[in-house]
Amino acid sequence: MKTKAVRLYGKKDLRVEEFELPAISDDEILAKVVTDSLCMSSYKAANQASDHKRIPDDIAGNPIMIGHEFAGEIVEVGANWQSKFTAGQKFSIQPAIYYEDGPVGVLSAPGYSYKYIGGDATYVIIPKDVLVQDCLLAYEGPGYYPASLAEPLSCVIGAMHANYHTTAGSYVHKMEIVDGGKMAILAGVGPMGLAAINYVLRREDKKPSLMVVTDIDQTRLDRAAELYTVEFAKERGIELKYINTAEMADPVTGLKELTGGKGYDDVFVFAPVAPVVEQGDAILGFDGCLNFFAGPSNTEFTAKMNFYNVHYAYTHIVGTSGGNTDDMKEALEIMTAGLDPAGLVTHIGGLNAVPEATLNLPNIPGGKKLIYTHYDFPLTAIAEFEEKGKENPVYGELDKLCKKYMGLWNVEAEAYLLENGDKL
Template sequence: MKTKAVRLYGKGDLRLEEFELPKINDDEILAKVVSDSICMSSYKAATQGTDHKRVPNDVAENPIIIGHEFSGEIVEVGAKWANKFKAGQKYSIQPAIYYENGPVGVLSAPGYSYQHIGGDATYVIIPKDVLDQDCLLAYDGPGFYPASLAEPLSCVIGAMHANYHTTPGSYVHKMEIVQGGKMAILAGVGPMGLAAINYVISRTDRKPSLMVVTDISQERLDRAAEIFPESWAKDNNIELVYMNTGNVEDPVAALKELSGGTGYDDVFAFAPVAPVIEQGDAILANDGCLNFFAGPSNTEFSAKMNFYNVHYASTHIVGTSGGNNDDMVEALDCMSKGLDPAGLVTHVGGLNSVISTTLDLPNIPGGKKLVYTHKNLPLTAISDFEELGKENAFYAELAKIVAKTKGLWNVEAEAYLLENAPEI
């Protein structure tokens, strides 16, 4: 079968090409890709080339397919896996497979290391490396884009699970956020912050009694409150407060006052900005845990921390970078039960837009850029649909559909795009 895919040949060298996939072996699966969410990690791989730890040294001769947040449908199943998977089944992929015999050893991953699997393609071969690690995950929920966003949502889930607390007199760490505790999500109304708000409120097994979400942009805060209103949180037994710390003379004092003077059991910093980290440290309660969620690009990034409180108030810090396989499974389960991660998505496009989008990703505002790999569409902001629709019936209809969900991407919009957008 022929596939069209964006392949990496070296630093900044991405090419959209059509080529023949080999016939699958008994321990492989042929799959159609429907959607891929372009990640900053793909930008790093594309710009670093063989300097990237997951990219093989021979990509100039054996190019790899980029993209690792993808979903689609299984087309053909090798004999070894016929009892577990079937044609027509929807899927997602956990890319962090850590397979010791992969192209770059344990760091091998779809979207970085393989010639025949990556999200920015029309068809791929899912190798035994992925299947042996149980990293091909069935998805039974609506649409395809939620499964593409399972990986970023799993990062949020992993962060919540990674927080920990202690019991006086014991060295046993109790993992997870505090049930019924107080939580602050700082710089928390970007795409990943919105995913965190959605997950925290939607959880049924564990949740805080208070969640304060901060930012310095009133526009972003208002948008977050429109998508996830305080009333919805209240219906789920959470007091949700949005705070603009840019308008407050003493943000730490104001945040502590909101907590009733106790501080916060669980604090998440969603921006790699020193003042945000230091603010988070300053509002920790006794035995509070600060989770540094946002990954910095500066290898020398640092911030101050109050070590008096580390010693006498048992405050502590944890950092997470991605979710594991269990987090992916939980993300897919959440979405099959109704959690919609559409708040992450701000742009949609086709396979033809992948190269320019990937290489310029740091300069494109907004959240996730969602690509439909069988389509030929320019990368387009959802917020631009209405204006474009004045002269283009396709975007006019999409504008009407997303208006039903407060400007968010949705399953109906996806179905309309898949039915009406031009093929690549």
């Protein structure tokens, strides 16, 4: 079986290549990748190459496939796994595996460490490392792109589960957000913030009574309010408020007033900006938990924290990075039940667009860049479909289908692209 894949040979050295995959063993699975979502982690990996903790030292001679937020369809199952998986099943991958016998020890991961598995490829071999840890996950929902976005959604799910609270006189930490409590999502209308809003509104347990979402960009706030409405939140038993803190004379006082002056039980910070972190700390209520979700690239990043409140008001802080396999399973289940993560997606592209897009990811505005690996077309913003449709009817039809869903990518658009797009 031939595959086309984006392989990493060294720092900023990404190449689209076609080569032969070996026959699978009894402990492996051959799979077709349909879509991969580009991640900043891949940008970091491509820039650091073998200096990255998950990437082997010998990639100059044994390049690895990149991409770890992918989904597709099983093609062939090795003998030892035929009781669990079958050809034709749709799948997603939990890439954060920890396997002692992997190519780089306990830090091995698809998209970083393997010659024959990564999301930016047409066909891959899923190794025993992934299978024995139950990290190949079946997906039964509509389309493919939701399963590709299960990994980023799992990061949000993991953050909610990682928050904790205490009971006076006890040292036991009660994990999770406060059910019926007050929640704030700061700098919360970027792609991952939108995912958090969507998840909170859709989950069946552990809901806040008040969810305040802030930003300083009114256009983005208005778009978030259009996608995830105050009215829908009310139906779900949540009072939802979108707040532009740039328009507040005193954001801390103003945000606390929304809680009756008591402060917030759960605060999530979605930007690695010191004033935003400090604002989050300042609006915590008694036993409030601040989750620093946004990972900084600056290793010296710091922000002030009120340690008087740590001591006397029992405030605390956690940081989360990624979700575990249970979070991935929950993401797939909630998407199968109706949650659509399309609010994350702003660009669509083909396999040939991956090297340039990956290496320039921080400079490309918007949210997730979704790659359809069997197709050849440039990375294109959904907002550009209408203009491009004047010359290419495929873009014109995609524009119509996205406008049908409030400008969002959707299963209908995906199906049309898979049928009519330019194949490699």
